[in-house]
Amino acid sequence: MLLQSSCCWNAARLFTTIFSRKLTNQVININAHHVRERQVRVCKRFGKNSWLLRPWFLRYIPHDGYPVNIRYVDTSPDDDNSRPVILLLHGTPGSYYDYFRFIADFGDRYRCIAPNFPDFTHTIRTGGCFWHSAEEKSEFIADLLADLNIKRVHCLVAHSLSAYAASYLWLYSNQQPYFDLDSLCLISPVGRFSFRWRQRVRMRLLSQACRLLYLRKMMMPSSSSTTWLLQGQHIPRTSILGNRHLAMWKALTENLSNYDSYHLRLRVLSGNLQIPTLFIYSSNDKLYPAIVYHNQLYELQVEGDEFDRYEHYENRLVQTAAIDRSDSWIRVVDFSGGGHYLHNTHTHLIHSYIDELLNRVNIAH
Incomplete structure (x- = not known):
């Protein structure tokens, strides 16, 4: 019995390895000519403050910021800002490979920018110059876009733990050195502000x-x-x-995500900002319990009958919003049969919702 289970496990690992290689090759074939790399000095705004006034994870910032080699995808690197910009933030762990289907579908109409956040290897190599806090990540994104001379983002797409950094981006949007933000899409946002x-x-x-x-x-x-x-x-x-x-x-x-105050940033989004928002999650998420998402919907003032819900097995729409949310600032979708990476498992449906959000913003502007 033990030998049989071991053989099954080895076969599963072999299948996963082969599938992952084929998937990686597909990604490279689609986006290899869009991958760019540049060095940007990030977190310069924090470096100008006295180190005594900073928390420990910001005390190592040089006066002129961290020099970080950023690897990112840009579908229109020579664009003159005529195409609307879509900014894609991956979770932890993750990379811009998480959005290869999104880039394939929207890259011909929009300028899709998907940067890789520095990983822990960068922290070790630089002697602890980037501790992956939400503040550092938001400044990382703001400084990258400023270096690319991008002053307006048509849609910000954030997955999983990148919701913490995205919360600072919508909080400080329309302020220097941040950019103007037209719409927001949160996919499986992990806003756990009540850890045990x-x-x-x-x-x-x-x-x-x-x-x-x-x-x-x-x-x-x-x-x-x-x-x-x-x-x-x-x-x-x-x-x-x-x-x-x-x-x-x-x-x-x-x-270092400031999860204790994340719910306050959600209240600012639902109260003062009300940026057109799409909130997508799965109540059957295998990584995080449904209460993680329901707590966020409570802060966003969304009731249980005010969003679309899809069936667990056949992805059939079984519930639509009880009220007309066509004029509302937020739309919520629950894929009860999905997992944590919904944008790769329910690509067609999710892209249709995102396309609807983008069209609404285009009409509004």
Whole structure:
């Protein structure tokens, strides 16, 4: 029995590896000529403040900012700002590969920009110059777009943990050095601002271990302390034990996201800003419970009968909004049969909703 299960497991891993290689080749064939790389000095605004007034994760910023080599996708790099810009932010872990289907569908009509956030390898190589906080990530995006001379974003698409950085982008939109923002699309946004105390302890201990070299060396995959710290990180155990930096990257992103005040940024969005917004999630998400999304909808003042819901198995629309939301600033869609990466598993349906959002904004402008 043990031999049989081992053979099945090896066969599954082999199938996954082959499928991943084919998928990667498809992505490269579609977007290889759109991939760009440039060095940008980011977080310059924080570097001008006195280091005594900054939190610990911002005290290492040079006066003129971090020099970061940014790898990103730009479907119209020579554009003269005639095409509307769509900004795509990936989750943690993730990359611009997460949006290859989106870029294939919208890249011919819009200027799609999808940057890669710095990973934990960059933090180690630079001696701790980028700690992946929500503030640093929002400044990272703002400085990149300023370097590209982009002053207006037609739609901001954020997936998973990038919702924290996106919340600062909509909060400071229409302010210097940030850009003007016309619409917003949140896909499976992980706005967990009520962690359990055990999860808080794990995240903070892991964050402290990331800061000190000798503690990072102690974080070996085989140690029992590492296993306890990595519990509840919502990453496959094989990936965590194979790459501890991946777990550290995710823990820093969650711990330094200002999740305690995330609900206040949602209230600003629903109260004063009311930017045209599309909120897409799955009540059957395998990584995060449905309460994570329902808490956000509560802060956005959306009731349970005010959004579209699709059937669990056949993706058939079984509930439409009880009220006419054609004039509303927000539209919510629940794909109850989907997972966390809805934009890759329900591509056609989600792109139709996004296309409707973009058309509404085009008409409004």
